[in-house]
Amino acid sequence: xxxxxxxxxIILFLLILLAFFYLLIIDRNPSELPSVxxxxxxxxxxxxxxxxxxxxxxxxxxxxxxxxxxxxxTWCKPCFDEHRYLKKLxxxxxLTIIGINYKDDSKRAFKWLKKLGNPYSNVLLDPNARxxxxxxxxxxxxxxxxxxxxxxxxRLVGPITKKNYDAFVLKVKEVEK
Amino acid sequence: xxxxxxxxxxYLMTSQIVTINCYSVEPDEFLQNPKKELRVRNISKNVRCLxxxxxxxxxxxxxxxxxxxxxxxxxIEHGNSDEEIYNFLAERYGDFILLNPPFKISTLFLWILxxxxxxxxxxxxxxxNNKSRKLDYNK
Numbered sequence: 351x352x353x354x355x356x357x358x359x360i361i362l363f364l365l366i367l368l369a370f371f372y373l374l375i376i377d378r379n380p381s382e383l384p385s386v387x388x389x390x391x392x393x394x395x396x397x398x399x400x401x402x403x404x405x406x407x408x409x410x411x412x413x414x415x416x417x418x419x420x421x422x423x424t425w426c427k428p429c430f431d432e433h434r435y436l437k438k439l440x441x442x443x444x445l446t447i448i449g450i451n452y453k454d455d456s457k458r459a460f461k462w463l464k465k466l467g468n469p470y471s472n473v474l475l476d477p478n479a480r481x482x483x484x485x486x487x488x489x490x491x492x493x494x495x496x497x498x499x500x501x502x503x504x505r506l507v508g509p510i511t512k513k514n515y516d517a518f519v520l521k522v523k524e525v526e527k
Numbered sequence: 528x529x530x531x532x533x534x535x536x537x538y539l540m541t542s543q544i545v546t547i548n549c550y551s552v553e554p555d556e557f558l559q560n561p562k563k564e565l566r567v568r569n570i571s572k573n574v575r576c577l578x579x580x581x582x583x584x585x586x587x588x589x590x591x592x593x594x595x596x597x598x599x600x601x602x603i604e605h606g607n608s609d610e611e612i613y614n615f616l617a618e619r620y621g622d623f624i625l626l627n628p629p630f631k632i633s634t635l636f637l638w639i640l641x642x643x644x645x646x647x648x649x650x651x652x653x654x655x656n657n658k659s660r661k662l663d664y665n666k
Contacts, residue, residue: 359651381580386621453590479594486619488577488591 385486385494385505392419392500393484400456400463400473406448412500416525418447419494420470421482423454424462426490432509433466439510440469445522449473452482452490493518497525551588556596563603570599570612575624583626 387393392409399406420436422429440447449470451459456475463473476482485494488507495504503525510518552571558564568585574595576587584592595616602612616624628634 356655383577383621383623386618479591480598483594483598483619486621488620 382507383488385502387486387494387502388505390502392496392502393481395481395484397450397474397476397481400451400459400475401468402472406472406474409500412496413498415444415446415498416522417496418445418522419450419485419496420447421450421452421476421485421487421490421492423452423490424458425454428509429491430466431511432491433469435510435512435515436469437467438515439519439522442519442522446471450476450481450485452476452487453479495522495525551586551592552596553593556593556600558600558604566609567596567600567603570609571596573613573626574599574616575626577620577624 392412395408397406397408418436418439422432436447439445447470449472451473453476456477459473463470474481479487485492491509493506493510494502497503504521506514506518552568558567571585572583574584576582576584576589576592576595578589578591579587582592584595599612602615607615613625617629622628622631622634628637630638
């Protein structure tokens with residue numbers, strides 16, 4: 351009986367060790383956070399547009415088709431790398447891409463889009479990160495997939511790359527199902 | 528042995544000094560009203576910086592931490608309560624942003640498990656002692 355009790359903490363210890371070891375070897379990024387906005391309506395806000403004279407009003411302008419909301423800035427190198435994939439995505443049918451120019455100089459953003467091409471149907475200005483905070487953004491770039499009911503279905507932290515492009519397109523198609 | 532203890536003591540003291548000095552709040556952020564400023568500082572100490580995840584936004588010099596500090600100051604000036612500010616942040620960034628996790632069903636294990644383990648530990652020691660005492664009597 352005494353030996354049985356003594357073996358219990360050892361088993362418990364090994365189980366905990368196993369759990370830690372599992373977390374150590376699985377493919378995950380411990381600094382990546384799940385968004386709490388998933389399956390919630392898009393935040394309400396009004397923002398100035400870089401290209402139009404009219405303010406963008408959320409959530410009213412989200413209820414037509416699947417929309418990507420991409421936070422970007424000209425000072426963000428991964429955003430530059432991601433740009434070509436956003437352009438590729440802008441050719442997809444039934445998909446709108448809205449860019450949010452985060453803590454940036456609007457003139458610089460204008461030049462940047464002129465040079466690289468513009469995948470966005472609208473570019474909103476967020477000079478003081480107020481929109482970013484409403485969307486729970488903590489590192490650029492971040493891309494949200496919003497379905498035609500104005501509900502956020504997915505968030506990608508970090509750039510769209512060659513590696514994750516196909517999986518991302520699949521996610522985009524899934525949100526209307 | 529004494530030297531080792533002294534070295535540990537010196538290390539602990541100096542590391543303490545370093546942590547005291549590394550607040551990142553910049554002078555231009557301060558509010559005029561010292562009472563309100565104190566409230567802001569207290570809230571900032573309980574809010575996690577999501578860029579450097581083991582620091583509070585009070586200690587972090589990341590741009591996001593600064594934006595959040597300024598936002599908290601604006602909210603305090605608007606007359607929001609501490610509770611409202613914590614809720615505002617948790618609604619956007621999740622409970623992870625709070626350095627003090629709230630007591631909820633999803634965090635139940637987090638709060639209760641240490642006490643469960645403590646109870647198991649104490650009972651194991653108690654049972655073990657009881658048994659060896661009985662064995663002593665039997666001798």
